[in-house]
Amino acid sequence: MALRVAVVGATGNVGQEMLNILQERLFPADEVIAIASRRSIGRTVSYGDKELKCHDIENFDFSTVDLCLMSAGGSVAKEWAPKIALQDCIVIDNSSAFRMDPAVPLVVPEVNADAVMGYEEKYIIANPNCSTAQLVVALKPIHDKVGIERVVVSTYQSVSGAGKSAMDELWNQTKGIFVNQEAEPREFTKQIAFNVIPHIDVFTDDGFTKEEWKMAVETKKILDPDIQLVATCARVPTFVGHAEAVHLELAGPLSAADATELLRESPGIMVVDKREDQGYITPVECVGEWATFISRIREDKTVENGLAFWCVSDNLRKGAALNAVQIAEELLNRGVLKPEKSPAAVADE
Template structure:
């Protein structure tokens, strides 16, 4: 009894997390199909207590499949998502391919779950960028109360956001191949990532911002409020899993740190850990493997009127990708926008 679910890109970091999240949240799956490229046919992946072999995306028949969780990159999604959607399967895509399409909802369920109804135009729903997802989860409840006018965000993004090769590069550079004062030839990143920070994620645009920084602006406006002004500096740091963000927020109305803490404690998907003592905050190490978005270090920003500053941390492979995708499918079921489980 349940739904037929396909996971495209099942051998990747996010694809494997999608399988884990489906199992951990006891999503009503009747049949699960892990799909990948031809070179990964037969590769085994875990789903709960089961071990499944990957099938070939090119030859798979999506007829009768209810959900397709797509995590195979923009080029694959651009080619396959419309074809899969045309067969009646709802595609929930983790790439950037469809996020800015006006006919495709860009969804974070805790923030704009009602907007998921727009999926019927193309049978495609977009997952936001990992850094945007955790940000808007924390901004939404504060915006509802005090009205956000401007956001300044500096990100500290883990290498897992750039895929397995990026994680391998950090591992190899860290575990003994790096000697202080000795050059390390980077492959995945433009500069050495071990013991370093790189203020570039994605390509540079004409205005000097990177595409990752532009994504945060465009996606926050689409998901939360087009009137919000946002500027971002996105930095890759030598952390394996977990994105962190230092965020300055300006509001229309006064809001105190104590009020913000109470609002955030009552909000879905958020856990406030904010003790003004050594260690009284959350770091990426603690957030890894957790479903919550953690908010710490909430304090007044005295440089502007009605300003707050805070620290936001989340597992980028979960809330920033796999978890959010599964939550979108759950939202469709709860809103009765798909057939009831047989």
């Protein structure tokens, strides 16, 4: 049977990026189908040099597809992912709906690729939060080498993490300020242009936000339940790219030089760390890239076995769409998904 892939939420930022990455990485789908809500009927989205017409999720037969990449928000995922999975279609969901479900694997392929086989219980695999995804890619090699006991992380997250309307708000506020218009917040709690907002998602009873809670519990599920993590998550006026200042307390000694060499050799990581002007990566440079970039690696002498670094990644890619496609590639590599060979390819063997 031909390998057919559906992308739910195809008109959104992440859905469009999923389509881009499927094409860029030459994912061997025989057919890719764009799915959206009823209000998007008639719209088209780009897939390489093709234009795909959007199908209505409510009327689409998911029993005809093998894999569904879903990026349509938590409420849509809660309603539709189980329905789709019951039709023998594996769902890779980008929302928070199933991340902490013990029967659903939460996967970052560079970190816990074996977990993908847990899809069999519910036919759903969860993508982590965007800020968690890039963090655990950086933590994995260090944790394997010497062990990580505690993580203190401050995030500087772009507005694209809150969707297209949030990007529009930053754009409109920035333009408006130059002509003395009042910057009225709609998507955010305060003005985002030329500002930093220490508030992402709702507050919990202990004073942390849900975004900060997600980073702690998701890191434990993906990497190690014994790791202690405290986060402060802030929204900053950049369009794409999340940055993180990371401070680690390690179980044993690891010099900055050894950490640099270790990270250079690790999958999914690009180290750019020169102790000079421009010798580091910022969100602007990471846009459109696949890697998680690490800079400013240094020893933290204020704690025993301390290490600090700067971590930057394209949140629409590694934080969402790329990670989902990498999970799909892992399913391919393990023989769960099997693309149909063309007659010509068979004849050549």
